[in-house]
Structure formats: C-alpha cells, structure tokens
Amino acid sequence: MDFEVRDDRKPQGARKLAREREAYLLLVDQGIPYREACRIVGVNEKTGRRWRNGRNASGLNKAAPPITAVVPLPSAGPIPGEAAKSSRYLCEADRIHIADRLREKATIRRIAAELGRSPSTVSREVRRNRTVLPDGKWHYRPHAAQRRANARRPRPKLGKIGQSLELRDFIQHYLTLRWSPEQICQALRTRFPDRPEMHVVHETVYQALYVQGRGELRRELTRALRTGRAIRRSHRQSDKRAFRAVKNMVMISDRPAEATDRAVPGHWEGDLIVGKDSKSAIGTLVERSTRYVMLLHLPDGHSASATRIALTETVRTLPRHLWRSLTWDQGTEMAAHLAFTADTDIPVYFCNPASPWQRGSNENTNGLLRQYFPKGTDLSSRTAEDLEAVAAELNSRPRKTLGWETPAERLHKLLAA
Template identity: 60%
Template sequence: MDDFEFKARKIRSPQGRKKLQNERAAYLALVTKGYSTSEACRIVGINRKTGYRWRFGVTKTRTGRKANQPPARPGPLPSTSERGRYLSQNERLHIADLHREGKTVRAIATELGRNPSTISREIRRNRSYYAASRVHAYRPYAAQARAEARRPRPKPSAFALHPELRTRVQELLDTRWSPEQISRRLKRDFPDRPELHVCHETIYRALYVQGRGQLRRELAGALRTGRAVRKPRRRAQQRQPRFTAPMVMISERPPEAADRAIPGHWEGDLIIGADGASAIGTLVERSTRYTLLVHLEQGRRSDYVRDALAQTMATLPAHLRRSLTWDQGAEMGRHHEFTLATDIPVYFCDPASPWQRGSNENTNGLLRQYFPKSTDLAVHSREHLEAVAVELNGRPRKTLDWDTPAERLAKLLTASN
C-alpha cells in the first residue's frame, strides 16, 4: 500500500444520496490493482458482502426474485485518432460515472478529450426524467438508445406530419411574408401549440430542396428575391456628388435621429426601372419602419422629385416631419428648395455608404418583390403604390419585436392624440 493512501471514516453515518461514494471508488481501485476482495474491504473499512455486491452485483435475493446484474464497467477510451464524430457507449458510461461523482462539464470534457459543449449538450438532450421524484438523471444506456433513435435520416418533415402548419405557411408565403416572419409570428400567435412552431430554415429547406419539400414549389417565387437558391449579396456601386447647392452631411444630423428614439426622421431613395426611364420614391420612418411610396409619373428629374416629395410629406402630422436622409443621387439636386418648401432639413450620406440608410436599403430590397428590376415602373398607378405600401406595412418585423410598422405608427399617433 505504498502507492495508495485511504483513511476509513470513523463516523459511518449515511451521506445522503452519495453515501460511501469515496469508499466504493477506493475499493474498485484496489481491486483493479490486484488486491483480493477481502483485503480491499479490510483496507477501505467496509463489510465483505458490500464489496462483493459492488464488484459482482447482487447474486441472489431473499424473495427469490431475479437479481440485479452487475453494473457494466466502461472500457478504455478510444485514442484521439480512433474517436468518431458521435459519442460511443463507452464514452457515455464514463460521462455517467463522472457526472455522478459531481465532476463539472469541463472536467468531464477534458478527461474524454471532447469539447465542453458536446458534453453539456449530451447531458441536456439525453437525460431521463422521473415524474415520481421530479428529477432528471443521466442514464448511459438510455442516452445511447435516444441518440441512436434520433440519428437515422431522412426524418419526416414537419409539414408532412402537420397539414395545418403546411396550410398556414403556404397562405402567409402567398402574402409575401418571409420565412423568418412566418416562424416568429406563429410562435407568438400560437404559444400553446408547438405543432404550429417551425424554424425559418425548415421553411427554406422545404422550398429549396427538391424531394424534401412538402411545400408547393412555386411558392419559392413568393420569396423576396424570387430565387430558389441562396446567392451572395452584391456591393452597391459608388456614387459621386453632383450638386451645386451645399450639402449638409449626415455627421451633422441630430443625435435623436441616429438612436431612433424620437419618430419623424425619414430615410429616402429611388428604385429605378428599366433603362433608368422610370422610378418610384421610397420613404421609410427610422423609428417605426413605416413606408411611404412616392408616385413619380413624370420621371425622376430633380424638380419632379422635389414636388412629389413635398406633396407626400405634407400628408404627415408636424411631429412626424423632422428630417430626411438621402444618398447623393442627382434626383436631390434641388434639396435646398425642398427644405424651404417643407421646413424639413435634408442630410446626405457619405459616398459609397448605403448602410447609413440601412432601413431604406432594406425596404428597397423588399419592394423589388413587387417591382422587379428591369421592368417599367411607370405602369404602376398611385393607387397601386398605396396598396403595396399598406401590404408592406402590415408585415411583422424582427427589429420591431414582430410588431408591424402600421401597429407601431398607430401607437405613436394614439399617444400623441
């Protein structure tokens, strides 16, 4: 016993759920080193029958019922080169033993040579719940069975299992809601019906992957981009200043506009039609993301844009007309005249900095779903633009905690009244 030190407890009272844990560990260590059961029991200070039970399990019972089998001992852990992607049965046995001993997740991960998140996720996903005692316990064989049952592919789609979910998603895609908007709003509207909860990535897979879909293939055309595959975004082209009247740059815009705390600060731009011959003006309120579309039936000359913008902004109450931020496009060459007519200051973004009008840029991308590129935008009437704005303002937004811009603007107007 030169290389083994263990002191038997003088007070043999139970230690709760983990009584004699240290004694058992010391006993098994001695047996592994070659000590006999009697000698190991004497050194540790336990009854010989207890040692036999720890080593071999219960061999018989007084009632004659079937005895418990001895607990399986985990074998040696595989080397790093032999370790597979998934946890093995031996590794789960080690996790169960170490977890029962009170080791931390990081200590278990270090001993097994795994990432701590792998161990944490394994215990959380595959533990067993006992309703009678209302406790969770990690059982290695049950965990292995759960992992193997979860692994086979392909799995049945959520849309195949729940026809009502498929119907609701298809209806919302028909109204041009994005998959993330649908996912978030369903969870918010039906919190007690998990069968109607679906991840937005599941919706994308159902549209993009042929054969795994369960959604109508033509619904991919209802997505904002109209594409059936993902594609990287392109960088915007740099624009050069074209004005003779001095510009007021965005760096001089009041801080209340930058933090979106006070409504009434707008971002504006044009979406251009085929061959640059037609355009539609877009205005987005920074706080509520409420959108207004400006009808430019005569074209996008600076005087036409000035008059159309002034006419549109005149429909707003005074406290919602604080400022306008625009890029350095030639259509705002008469910005100073617009400011004199409406008393709304105009601030200009830096060159090649579209992120300084991020809300408007995002909205223009949404509007391309209604007004595709390389099409004649002059064919759209003022009434049609108003209808598109109403539909767009009725979509829930992630940045608004899944409220709609119309709902946010209605709250502002009610508070002001």
C-alpha cells in the first residue's frame, strides 16, 4: 500500500480525509484489526469507529451515516443501500445475524432456517464475503460483508472477456477460423488449465457477441458463426419437405442395430447441399462413429447417375471395412441406389419423410458447411481441391462428442488398427 502517515495531525475535515478513509476500509477488509488499522492510517480509534458505525446527532454535530463503499465508480450509478433493500437480497440485519450465529458455532442449515433462506444462499454469502487472513484462517464480519455486497451490485458491469485482452484476442482469433464458441471454450481449458481467469462458457461468448451495449467482441464476427445471423433467433420447426418416391427403398428401420448405437465404424450418412436455383450441388458424407466428413464433387449436376458415379469413386478412397452402410433421405438423386449397391456392395437405407433427425450428424455437418457454401450461391464453380480443403478444415476441428478429439484423429486410429 503506497500510503504514508501524514505529519500534520491537525484536524483536516471530512473531505480531506478521503484517502485515509479509503485506506482504512481496505485494511479492515483485509482482516487487519480495527485498532491496528487506525494506527497505520494515523487516526484515532474513535474516528475509525465513527467511520464504521456512523454518528448520531449531538449538539452542533450532525448525524453521519457509516461508510458503505470505498470510492464508487462514476459510471456505476448509486450504490444500493438499506433504504432500497429487497427481500431478494440479504440485508445488513441478516448478515449481523449470520455473524452472531457463526460465532455460536451454529450450522449453515440452522442459520438458513432461522432466516427463512436456502442453505446455499447462506453458504454462498459466507464464502463470498468472508475475510481470509494470510495464515488461511477466516472470519465473517457483517459490515465488511455488506460493503462488499454493495460494491458488487451496481450495473452495468464489464464482462470477463472485456476485462482480459489476452482472452478476447484468443476468442476472436478462433472465431475467424470458424470454430464454434463451445470448441473455443474447451480449447481455453486445455491451453490454460491452471488459469481460471481464462475459462469461460460458450454462452459468455454468445453474450459478448449479441448483447447490445457490451462490445466485448467485434460484432462482425457473428458472420463467422454457423448461422451467420446478426441477431439471435430461437429454434423453429423446419418446413416439411415434399415426399419424393424412390423405388425399391429399404427403410431405416431395417438398418442394423450396430449403426444406430455408433459402436461399429463404417456406417455413413449422406445428403446434398444445393446451390442457387437448385442448378448446382455438393454431396456430403459423414461417418457416424468418427464424424469424419467427405465431400462429393458434382460438376456435371446432381442427377441420379452423376450422384451414383461420384459416390462410387469416393467410396474407393477408403478401405472396404470402413464402408458398411449408407443412410440417405428420399431425394431423387438416389434413384440409382440399387446400381450403387451392386457396384460397391454397400447397402443404402432411407429415412422416413420429413425426418431429418434420423440423419442428425449429416444435418449438423450441412449446417457447418453453409459457412463455406452460403445459400443462394453457385456451387458449380467450386473445384475438387476446394472441397478437399473445406473437408480437411472440418475434420481438424475438435468435437465435443468425440471427447474433444478431431475426426481426423479418430479415423487415423481406425486405419492404424
């Protein structure tokens, strides 16, 4: 503490003792005894007691309230006191009761029952506002606890991301790489395991992006999210797709049980993402166990024959034991599924109409791919090398469902085995 005891001990007036009051309260909050805090600051014990407890009116002296905060921030607004107390918050009388009962060795549950509060409320109050001494011991002072609670209540507050330049730069860097907020938060815990100030949850990132007035992250980074929306929207039921008959379909109910529980690798889900005016498309394949992604290049359109040829060529790039089945929706691009099965010996199963959740991994991947191939764009201009680069970037992202491993790492383990 860069505080010096003043040499001039003549009465200075209340306004000139502002630094002394600030230093005194800081010492008391640190667990220094009242008498020792008065000696360090250089004031009489009676003055310190008047700062803590206030002063009644007597003679020419006006009444003075106790000091409730050190120095309030100009932007924080008025500090709520006892005049505006609410039953939602603990008041000073509650904190005095807690301190008295703690000295009497009463349990937290007993104190909570006497106050008509939840035990977690009392436990949290003691943990947050107690005074911890250098030797690890602690004690609970009600007036110091009240000052701490008052200092935390003013709004608005600067969020955790806005308080750390290192944390903000880390999050912004990986948002530009199109990582999801949940992937970024897990990477923070992995990269900084012993630094809790660098740990946030994904909702904190969304709040920093979307909540008006915070400005902790650049607003244009919302375009790097999967949806790319400038405002948040609730999930809505998607429009049902028209039924399109494909002959000789084998339904998903006949698919082997090993494909449903994802225990055995080699079961894939597939679909198309369509470009502007449905004139161009890209085929997507996702392995259910590893979430490994492969993209089909369809430069000649997405007819049934073109899709069958592209699928057959893609299948032959991986070992045969990694292709056990393929699940698709009832789109007409799979009308030649019997010819595909005859060429590759891979059975094709079809989902029920308007049931995208039966291909959940593929639907999720299609949403991620829309960051690279937005709706309403011409996909025919994309080359095979472009699709390989996008697939490699998706396969190198850590996935929560894989224990934060990447799909590429999981596939490499299968190939090595």
